[in-house]
Amino acid sequence: MIQVANLSYAIGRKPILQKMDFSIAQNDFFLIFGPNGAGKSTLLKLLAGILPVQGGEIFIGAKSISRYSKKELASQVAYLPQFDEFNLPLLVRDILMAGRYPYGSFFKKYSRQDHEMFEKTVERFALADYIDRNIQTLSGGERKKVLLASAFIQDVPIILLDEPLNFLDPASAAQVVTMLKEMHEQGKTILLVSHLLQYFFPQANKMLALKNGETRYVGAKKFSAQLFQDVYHVSVKQFFIGNKEFIQFDE
Amino acid sequence: MSKKIWLLAIIVFLLMLIVPFFGIIPIHWQTIFKNNSNSFVFWQLRVPRTILGFIAGAILALSGLVCQNLFKNDLATPDLLGISSGAAAGAVLALKFNIVVSFAGMGGLVLFSYLGALASVLFILLISRVVRRTSLYTFLMSGVALNFFFSAWIVFLQYLFDFSNTFSLLRWLLGGISVVGYHEIIFLSGLLLVFLLALFIFKSEFLLVAAGDHFALSRGLHVHNFRIYSFIGLAFIVGAVVSICGPIGFIALIVPHIARLWGKSHYGKTVFLSLVLGGGFLVVADFLARTLLSPVEVPVGIITSLIGAPFFLAMIIAQLKKAE
Numbered sequence: 001m002i003q004v005a006n007l008s009y010a011i012g013r014k015p016i017l018q019k020m021d022f023s024i025a026q027n028d029f030f031l032i033f034g035p036n037g038a039g040k041s042t043l044l045k046l047l048a049g050i051l052p053v054q055g056g057e058i059f060i061g062a063k064s065i066s067r068y069s070k071k072e073l074a075s076q077v078a079y080l081p082q083f084d085e086f087n088l089p090l091l092v093r094d095i096l097m098a099g100r101y102p103y104g105s106f107f108k109k110y111s112r113q114d115h116e117m118f119e120k121t122v123e124r125f126a127l128a129d130y131i132d133r134n135i136q137t138l139s140g141g142e143r144k145k146v147l148l149a150s151a152f153i154q155d156v157p158i159i160l161l162d163e164p165l166n167f168l169d170p171a172s173a174a175q176v177v178t179m180l181k182e183m184h185e186q187g188k189t190i191l192l193v194s195h196l197l198q199y200f201f202p203q204a205n206k207m208l209a210l211k212n213g214e215t216r217y218v219g220a221k222k223f224s225a226q227l228f229q230d231v232y233h234v235s236v237k238q239f240f241i242g243n244k245e246f247i248q249f250d251e
Numbered sequence: 252m253s254k255k256i257w258l259l260a261i262i263v264f265l266l267m268l269i270v271p272f273f274g275i276i277p278i279h280w281q282t283i284f285k286n287n288s289n290s291f292v293f294w295q296l297r298v299p300r301t302i303l304g305f306i307a308g309a310i311l312a313l314s315g316l317v318c319q320n321l322f323k324n325d326l327a328t329p330d331l332l333g334i335s336s337g338a339a340a341g342a343v344l345a346l347k348f349n350i351v352v353s354f355a356g357m358g359g360l361v362l363f364s365y366l367g368a369l370a371s372v373l374f375i376l377l378i379s380r381v382v383r384r385t386s387l388y389t390f391l392m393s394g395v396a397l398n399f400f401f402s403a404w405i406v407f408l409q410y411l412f413d414f415s416n417t418f419s420l421l422r423w424l425l426g427g428i429s430v431v432g433y434h435e436i437i438f439l440s441g442l443l444l445v446f447l448l449a450l451f452i453f454k455s456e457f458l459l460v461a462a463g464d465h466f467a468l469s470r471g472l473h474v475h476n477f478r479i480y481s482f483i484g485l486a487f488i489v490g491a492v493v494s495i496c497g498p499i500g501f502i503a504l505i506v507p508h509i510a511r512l513w514g515k516s517h518y519g520k521t522v523f524l525s526l527v528l529g530g531g532f533l534v535v536a537d538f539l540a541r542t543l544l545s546p547v548e549v550p551v552g553i554i555t556s557l558i559g560a561p562f563f564l565a566m567i568i569a570q571l572k573k574a575e
Contacts, residue, residue: 050468074471085463087323089516094458101455102471109455134516154470 001026001189002047002158007056009042015213016042020056022208022218026157029184030191031200031221034210034231040193041082043210044160047191048079060158074102078151082162082193084143086135092146093131096121099153117153125149125179140167148179159183161192165199173199197228197236202245223247256513256524263531267305270538271297275546299430304537304551305530306439307428307496308506312529313446314488315503316510316521320461321478321485324387325511326566328503329489332390333397334371335498338490339423340401341367342497347412361438365490371397372486376479418550425552426499428537435495442491449484450522458518499552501559502529508566 002024009017017039024030032040045051047058049065058065060076068076078099086095099121100114122128125145135143144164151159164180165173177199184190184203194200201207201221209216209231217227228236235250271293272278278297282289315328329335344350345363352359378393402424409420421427430436450457456477459467467474492499506529507521514520533551536558540551 045465048465048469050465069471070468070473071471074469077469079465079469081465085323085466087463088319088325088461089511090458090462091516091518094518095462098455098459098462098466098470101459104455132515132517 001028001061002191003057003059004047005057005059007043007046007053007058009039009046009051009054009213017046017213020215020218022215024189024191024206026189027184027187028189028206029200029204030189031197031204031207032191032193032210033195033197033207034216037212038210039213040210041162044079044162044191044193048077048160049073050079071102074154074156076156077158077160078154078156080147080151080159080161080164082166084135084147086143089134089136091131092127092133092135092138095135095146096127096131096150096153099150099155102154117155121149121153125152141169141172144168144172144176148176152183157187158189158191161190161194163194164192165194165196177203198247198249201247253520256520256527259524259531260527263305263527263534266531267301267534270534271301273538274541275548295432296430299433299436300428300537301534302433302436303430303439303495304428304534306436306443307492307499308502308533309526309530310439310443310446310488310492311499311502311533312506312510312525313443313450313522314485314492316507316525317450317457317481317485318503319507320457321481322387322390323461323463325508326387326504326563326570327390328507329368329485330498330500330503331563332371332375332394333401334368334375334486334489335493335500336398336401336405337371338364338368338486338493339426339498340404341365341370341490342494343405343408343423347408361491361494364494365487367401368486368490368493369483371401372482376482421550421552422497424498425550425556426493426497427540427550427552428496428499428533430495439491439495442488446488447522447526454518497550497552499533500556501563502532502555504566505559505562506532 004020004022007017007020008015020043032043034040042051046053049068049070053066060068065073096118097110097114100110100117103114104110122131125148127146127149130138130142130146135146138146144167148164164176168176180190181203192200204221206219207221208218209227211231216231217224223238225236228234237248237250239246239248272280274297276289276292278289278293283293284290318328318332319325341363342360344367345359350359350363352362374397375390375393378389382389405423406420409416413419456472459470459472460474460477464474507525510521510524510528514524533555536554537551540549540554543549
């Protein structure tokens with residue numbers, strides 16, 4: 001589904017990502033982790049088509065990402081940024097509907113199907129009380145939920161998420177984790193950047209460890225204390241309760 | 252649309268009906284259909300002036316709204332960014348050198364205003380190319396520079412050709428409405444209609460850019476192209492208004508701000524409120540400009556700036572406090 005070959009990215013002379021190679025199949029849960037400044041967010045932005053590919057190739061389906069039109073790409077890939085940039089008062093309703101923009105044409109922006117998808121999303125994310133509110137008046141957790149819903153309404157096979165649990169209290173975080181799990185179980189392909197391995201490691205089936213823009217490990221998920229030590233300089237423990245897998249950082 | 256908004260529209264409409272009767276010479280309603288000097292003043296000066304005030308105010312407010320969306324910030328307006336003063340400088344250039352050209356039915360004045368506005372827009376786009384990580388303050392500072400530059404240019408040209416005519420100078424520095432007849436009104440009302448149409452055709456696009464570049468891009472909007480086309484259109488709109496009324500300040504800042512508040516961020520309501528409030532605000536400001544120091548008339552830009560500048564300051568302080 002996604003094929004990344006020899007991908008490099010630099011800002012000026014400073015290399016951010018170096019020679020990355022990996023592939024992602026349909027319905028993979030691909031966990032990307034590594035210390036701050038490792039290049040995780042840059043990688044997601046490249047995959048979302050927000051940054052242009054400089055070196056190497058990204059294939060989505062059979063086509064190179066640079067050959068997609070913006071709308072075509074937006075009907076394949078949804079992207080949830082680490083920070084939202086809402087600087088003007090905007091209604092939650094409009095933010096959600098924007099997710100249907102890739103399916104509209106110049107003359108007919110929204111179809112009946114778009115409105116049905118809107119209703120469905122509002123119900124699923126319990127946003128009925130929020131749709132006519134200004135996004136700026138929402139709390140961090142509520143804003144994250146709206147963003148997640150705006151990725152859901154886009155109804156695409158691939159979802160990219162950058163630190164989806166940032167600024168969330170434990171209850172909201174658990175809610176988001178559950179929602180993601182459901183989306184994964186319904187067949188979505190998920191690529192997720194997070195430090196919070198304890199939340200996402202059990203769900204993932206593939207993983208990528210990044211450090212200083214270099215791949216330290218990529219492939220099937222496997223627990224390796226040595227890898228975590230190398231990437232994060234902390235020791236991580238794995239344990240099972242029943243057959244449920246848990247990950248814990250040592251102090 | 253809620254009742255309050257319609258009520259506001261009706262109030263503005265009624266104001267527009269009353270305002271032309273007042274001025275240096277009060278006009279009695281019974282005389283306006285008789286053939287005398289009063290009816291000339293009424294139908295050829297005051298009524299067109301009131302209509303022009305409404306249309307120009309509405310266009311200025313809407314151009315502010317668009318500009319704020321394009322920059323994702325409610326302090327970014329054509330006057331503060333230096334687009335209006337660029338247009339004014341272009342207009343003064345065409346006037347003083349008596350440049351008679353015509354393109355697609357537009358005279359030298361409109362054309363040169365447009366070119367002046369476009370020069371400012373290109374300068375702003377150039378800055379955002381050269382300086383990475385541009386913040387709003389980069390643009391506002393470059394706006395300060397552009398405003399100083401173009402003001403100096405206008406004053407220079409004025410001194411060069413006719414240093415005794417201060418009213419003309421003030422008009423191109425601060426803006427003022429005075430028309431005879433309906434020629435300009437037909438042109439500007441056509442422009443306003445096209446502008447409103449564009450605001451509704453491109454509603455989703457304007458909402459997307461307002462939500463942020465990454466957000467818009469990942470929903471399939473080619474933000475870069477959309478922004479450039481919008482700026483080219485905006486420069487034309489601002490150029491056209493300024494060529495007729497001069498760079499009337501602060502309407503583009505105040506009105507959309509209030510419209511967003513009262514319209515509860517609803518797009519359609521915000522557009523409608525900007526239209527009604529922008530038009531109403533300029534009509535009232537111009538009424539004050541005509542009558543406050545009667546029989547002396549002050550350029551309306553003085554009134555809007557006297558109200559607008561403290562408002563701008565309060566908004567800056569509010570933003571800085573929020574950023575802390």
